[in-house]
Amino acid sequence: MDDPGRMMGGGLMPPQPYGMTPQGEAPPGNENEPRKQDIGEILQQIMNITDQSLDEAQARKHTLNCHRMKPALFSVLCEIKEKTVLSLRNTQEEEPPDPQLMRLDNMLIAEGVAGPEKGGGAGAAASGSAAAQAGQPDNAIEHSDYRAKLAQIRQIYHQELEKYEQACNEFTTHVMNLLREQSRTRPITPKEIERMVQIIHKKFSSIQMQLKQSTCEAVMILRSRFLDARRKRRNFSKQASEILNEYFYSHLSNPYPSEEAKEELARKCGITVSQIASWFANKRIRYKRNVGQSQEEANLYAAKKAARSAAYNSAPSPITSMDSLGYYD
DNA sequence: ATTTATGATTTGCA
DNA sequence: TGCAAATCATAAAT
Numbered sequence: 001m002d003d004p005g006r007m008m009g010g011g012l013m014p015p016q017p018y019g020m021t022p023q024g025e026a027p028p029g030n031e032n033e034p035r036k037q038d039i040g041e042i043l044q045q046i047m048n049i050t051d052q053s054l055d056e057a058q059a060r061k062h063t064l065n066c067h068r069m070k071p072a073l074f075s076v077l078c079e080i081k082e083k084t085v086l087s088l089r090n091t092q093e094e095e096p097p098d099p100q101l102m103r104l105d106n107m108l109i110a111e112g113v114a115g116p117e118k119g120g121g122a123g124a125a126a127s128g129s130a131a132a133q134a135g136q137p138d139n140a141i142e143h144s145d146y147r148a149k150l151a152q153i154r155q156i157y158h159q160e161l162e163k164y165e166q167a168c169n170e171f172t173t174h175v176m177n178l179l180r181e182q183s184r185t186r187p188i189t190p191k192e193i194e195r196m197v198q199i200i201h202k203k204f205s206s207i208q209m210q211l212k213q214s215t216c217e218a219v220m221i222l223r224s225r226f227l228d229a230r231r232k233r234r235n236f237s238k239q240a241s242e243i244l245n246e247y248f249y250s251h252l253s254n255p256y257p258s259e260e261a262k263e264e265l266a267r268k269c270g271i272t273v274s275q276i277a278s279w280f281a282n283k284r285i286r287y288k289r290n291v292g293q294s295q296e297e298a299n300l301y302a303a304k305k306a307a308r309s310a311a312y313n314s315a316p317s318p319i320t321s322m323d324s325l326g327y328y329d
Numbered sequence: 330a331t332t333t334a335t336g337a338t339t340t341g342c343a
Numbered sequence: 344t345g346c347a348a349a350t351c352a353t354a355a356a357t
Binding site for chain 1: 345346347348349352353354355
Binding site: 274282 | 334335336337338
């Protein structure tokens with residue numbers, strides 16, 4: 001008999017399935033190659049995106065977004081980010097209020113530039129009341145001039161500030177849109193967007209600080225120009241000159257007002273006692289220099305005084321005290 | 330642009 | 344310290 005076993009044995013030889021690989025380790029090299037290539041390509045496209053025209057870029061973006069590898073790329077980026085974000089964690093610094101900026105802000109408010117719009121400024125009001133004992137057209141004129149200039153500065157300041165504010169907002173929304181759009185392609189947390197916004201604001205606020213700086217400078221210059229006595233001399237008001245001249249020509253024989261008289265004149269003219277003294281010193285020396293020419297003026301004021309005396313005699317005015325010194329001559 | 334008027338400062342005197 | 348005189352600096356007029 002035959003040997004079925006043999007047959008069996010031979011027959012049992014497992015058939016070699018050609019071309020049939022055990023599943024699993026099949027084409028790792030085979031498919032990895034094109035994937036790498038894809039990513040490189042995609043990255044290249046991303047890099048090039050800024051060089052392209054808008055329409056083109058739009059189209060490319062679209063194809064990128066629809067690319068079958070996009071989710072993979074996204075997750076890779078996520079992974080990378082996961083690793084690096086830890087190192088970025090602590091870059092979250094508290095925003096310390098800049099002392100310099102606060103100084104500028106305080107000053108602008110104090111000067112009435114940054115504060116309430118039509119308040120007129122506390123400083124101006126204070127100095128105004130300090131000098132408001134007697135009606136003083138002189139100071140009032142100077143003050144209104146000062147106020148006008150200050151208002152001008154304030155207007156420009158607010159104008160510029162608003163401009164910056166607007167530009168900042170515009171830029172911020174622009175960047176936010178950009179980031180939001182990019183967040184479809186790469187992972188961006190809201191925190192990051194917030195941080196970016198903060199950075200932008202910081203940049204713009206530094207520009208604003210420059211504005212505040214120069215505004216402060218302008219205010220300082222304005223102050224020194226108007227409020228410093230010596231810098232820019234201002235003539236006394238017509239009224240003050242009248243009063244002084246009347247006194248001078250009424251006391252031509254002895255044009256040396258006493259301390260009390262000086263105070264009275266200072267009060268009436270709205271200037272200081274030392275200014276009165278200075279005025280009389282100048283007047284005396286300049287009168288003496290050319291008595292002839294001053295004679296006309298002397299007559300003028302003598303006539304005025306006479307007229308005033310007559311007016312007083314018929315209807316006494318509420319003005320009192322030292323004024324009566326002008327009566328005799 | 331130049332001159333004059335005028336308020337402020339400086340100097341020296343008593 | 345208060346003043347005269349000279350001088351400075353700027354506003355106002357020419």
